[in-house]
Amino acid sequence: MKIIITGAGGQLGYDLKRVLSPKHEVIAWDKAKLDVSQEHEVMQRIVTERPDVVVHAAAYTNVDRAESEKEAAYHVNALGALHLANACLIVGAKLVYVSTDYVFDGTKRSPYDETDTPNPLNSYGQSKLLGEKFVAMTCRRHFIVRTSWLYGQKGTNFVTKVLEKARTNATLSIVDDQFGSPTYCLDLAIFIRSLIETDHYGLYHASNQGVCSRYEFAKHILEAAGMAHISLNAVPTHAFPPAPAERPMYTAFAHKAMQSSGFARMRDWKSALDFFLQVEYYETAVKAKKVTDIW
Ligand SMILES: NC(=O)c1ccc[n+]([C@@H]2O[C@H](COP(=O)([O-])OP(=O)(O)OC[C@H]3O[C@@H](n4cnc5c(N)ncnc54)[C@H](OP(=O)(O)O)[C@@H]3O)[C@@H](O)[C@H]2O)c1
Numbered sequence: 001m002k003i004i005i006t007g008a009g010g011q012l013g014y015d016l017k018r019v020l021s022p023k024h025e026v027i028a029w030d031k032a033k034l035d036v037s038q039e040h041e042v043m044q045r046i047v048t049e050r051p052d053v054v055v056h057a058a059a060y061t062n063v064d065r066a067e068s069e070k071e072a073a074y075h076v077n078a079l080g081a082l083h084l085a086n087a088c089l090i091v092g093a094k095l096v097y098v099s100t101d102y103v104f105d106g107t108k109r110s111p112y113d114e115t116d117t118p119n120p121l122n123s124y125g126q127s128k129l130l131g132e133k134f135v136a137m138t139c140r141r142h143f144i145v146r147t148s149w150l151y152g153q154k155g156t157n158f159v160t161k162v163l164e165k166a167r168t169n170a171t172l173s174i175v176d177d178q179f180g181s182p183t184y185c186l187d188l189a190i191f192i193r194s195l196i197e198t199d200h201y202g203l204y205h206a207s208n209q210g211v212c213s214r215y216e217f218a219k220h221i222l223e224a225a226g227m228a229h230i231s232l233n234a235v236p237t238h239a240f241p242p243a244p245a246e247r248p249m250y251t252a253f254a255h256k257a258m259q260s261s262g263f264a265r266m267r268d269w270k271s272a273l274d275f276f277l278q279v280e281y282y283e284t285a286v287k288a289k290k291v292t293d294i295w
Contacts, residue, residue: 001196003052003054003055003196005029005054006056007029008033011150014153015188016028023193036081037080055096055192055196059128060127067245073127077131081131092141093141094143095135101146104119106121110252112251112252143196143202145191145195146253148207149183149207150188151185159273159281166227172232174215175215177237178247178250180207180252182273183208184266184269184273187272188207192206208272224277
């Protein structure tokens with residue numbers, strides 16, 4: 001298949017590129033190559049390339065800044081998705097829209113499945129939810145893939161932040177009242193690869209299996225990286241100054257649609273994190289000559 005990836009310069013985009021090629025013909029567009037908020041440009045580029053599939057991983061992802069830049073977040077996350085959905089409809093392409101656990105308010109306190117009603121608490125979540133609606137209304141051949149707590153080899157994420165902080169601090173304070181499902185970008189990209197080879201369209205919750213708090217996540221990161229000597233303080237969210245964007249306190253996922261459509265569920269979050277740290281992160285650190293500091 002001929003597959004276009006948007007947001008190819010991001011952390012998920014990086015893993016999508018390496019998982020989808022060489023089996024498929026992959027055209028990877030970062031923001032410089034395609035700004036998804038530009039309606040005419042999106043239509044013209046998609047009509048020219050006539051892909052079989054578009055995997056839309058581009059997004060305005062700065063959750064806090066989205067509060068003061070609401071319009072920018074809506075242009076990219078909501079209207080960008082609409083432009084791609086319109087273009088995919090014209091050329092008959094399948095569209096994967098990657099969405100977020102932040103469409104939920106976190107009050108359920110048990111894993112969210114695809115039938116639960118979204119109620120985003122912040123502008124980022126609202127703009128992503130509107131993007132979902134545009135995609136669902138416009139392009140019949142769509143997959144909406146909600147994911148959560150992403151980390152991977154490229155970019156800055158919770159895992160790399162904890163390791164970076166641990167290099168210079170003997171003690172870290174991590175919140176123990178926010179719960180979710182960590183997701184390894186590589187595993188998500190592998191799921192998306194199997195998804196696009198089917199016509200099981202619709203909404204999916206896709207994360208590594210299991211639930212943890214940010215504190216438990218950080219504890220396992222340090223243990224798996226051989227840094228268990230760093231002391232961790234479990235603190236409530238209100239111990240920190242309030243962030244501009246309110247976060248949902250619980251966004252773990254149940255994977256009902258994956259199971260009912262016959263897809264293998266992803267491995268559990270600890271196994272995925274161990275693999276990432278012991279194989280991928282280690283290799284990157286060696287290349288960057290940071291390994292003596294962190295291992
Ligand atoms: N990260 C998470 O924890 C998380 C959790 C749940 C869902 N998601 C979703 O997962 C997807 C992938 O996220 P990610 O973590 O890979 O994010 P990321 O690393 O921030 O990648 C997003 C990419 O989109 C690009 N982009 C921004 N505006 C654009 C525009 N107008 N046109 C084209 N590209 C644009 C960004 O470029 P610049 O950096 O140059 O702006 C960036 O390279 C997103 O849909 C996100 O909403 C992420």
